[in-house]
Amino acid sequence: MDEFDEIIASERDRDPDLAVIEAGSRTLRTQGGPAAEDAVPARPADPAVDRALRDVETELSKRWGETKLDPSVVRIRALLDVLGEPQQAYPAIHLTGTNGKTSTARMIEALLGAMDLRTGRFASPHLQSITERISVDGAPVPAERFVEVYEEVRPFVELVDERQPYRLSFFEVLTGMAYAAFADAPVDVAVVEVGMGGTWDATNVIDARVAVLTPIDLDHTDRLGSTPAEIAVEKAGIIKPGATVVLAQQPVDAAAVVLRRAAEVGATVAREGLEFGVLSREVAVGGQLLTLRGLGGEYPEVFLPLHGEHMAHNAAVALAAVEAFFGAGAGPAGSEDRRTLDPEVVRAGFAAVSSPGRLEVVRTSPTVILDAAHNPAGARAAAAGVSEAFGFSRLVGVVGTSGDKDVRGLLEAFEPILTEVVVTRNSSHRAMDVDRLAALAVEVFGEDRVQVEPRLDDALEAAITLAEEEQEYAGAGVLVTGSVITAGEARVLLGRAGGSGGR
CATH class of the missing domain: 3.90.190.20 (Mur ligase, C-terminal domain)
Structure with missing residues (x-):
């Protein structure tokens, strides 16, 4: 975008x-x-904080977008280098795809939170407030904290600006802010959505142990490619050596691209419909009731307070991502190594999801x-x-x-x-x-x-x-x-x- x-x-x-x-x-x-x-979140009630947040938004809005610059992670790497590599302070789950990223990320965040882990989530775009882009413990950071983080990273942003042919983009600065905020919190795990694509996205400087690819379809065709396969090439760039790939149902040509990339870097792939998926679903008041098959076993009677079959599939992907993060389902069926998550915790996490x-x-x-x-x-x-x-x-x-x-x-x-x-x-x-x-x-x-x-x-x-x-x-x-x-x-x-x- x-x-x-x-x-x-x-x-x-x-x-x-x-x-x-x-x-x-x-x-x-x-x-x-x-x-x-x-x-x-609403606008801050404190007029001074509200003015400060508006000033930050104004400064950020003066920066170019990613699409106005040649695809590169050079600038964001330079920023994170002077910030002390904050993205290395915590493990991460990285998401890309055409649709479903935000809802899936929110589900992952809720599941991890139900396990008493402190989460950081980076999302885009925002619905109403720019503070939504950086969440800690399941909630957007307060406006005061958003302004503080910007002020903390601004001297380093200006330093990198002086050293690069082009200033850092709007999204690159926000990415640096998020990674710094997560390290400062500190969070136990970061859930990170790409802004657009994958390989050259500013978020892709993080070394995520789990890479999630939600459904790939045609969007941003002028920038990413005109077919699902072409778009998948860019999105598969988030897959790191040795990572676990959680792959939602995909067009055949897109899936082939992802599987090829995973093989090239020695990543393990979990595929929806094979290693995990939705076993059953029925409409319920306020949402739907699911039985999910995860990497470690079945999870019946999962209430998801969101509508639509696509949300059920997002839930299956989110569950598999969290299982992969904890190593669930790593062993053969029936073995002690084939770990599963606590079904009650899974139910509690999904029941708390909002999107x-x-x-x-x-x-x-x-x-x-x-x-x-x-x-x-x-x-x-x-x-x-x-x-x-x-x-x-x-x-x-x-x-x-x-x-x-x-x-x-x-x-x-x-x-x-x-x-x-x-x-x-x-x-x-x-x-x-x-x-x-x-x-x-x-x-x-x-x-x-x-x-x-x-x-x-x-x-x-x-x-x-x-x-x-x-x-x-x-x-x-x-x-x-x-x-x-x-x-x-x-x-x-x-x-x-x-x-x-x-x-």
């Missing part, structure tokens, strides 16, 4: 559209009851669901999850996308489940022009099913009004999707900006 563009979009307080978003939220958040406890912006219910009467799907594969998974978990007789979509995505493919994936669609735009300068989006939507849905509302608050109001026309509110809903930024801004509008987060 273009991290520079993401941070510009997150600078909502300096975007003219944010005034509209914040004003609209005062109206929208009063319409309907609250949902579950928020898992995304904001991923089929997240943020309002009732009518039900409003947020999903950050931004490519066709993610949209197909979200559409299937909504169809399975909710019995809507009428579902209105609010769609705001980025202009550099396969928007037609995304709209086509959602078309079968949406009665109408309200097209809009978020505050990012990357957002697709609403008239262009409307034209595509008309081609996919037909003119009579498309409504245009350039402002996101107006789009939410329009969609809620359409849903309320259904006589039985329980049969009507609104799905807000198309972009992480759209989901995050809708979350603000609907009054879900508070809360300290956590597992």
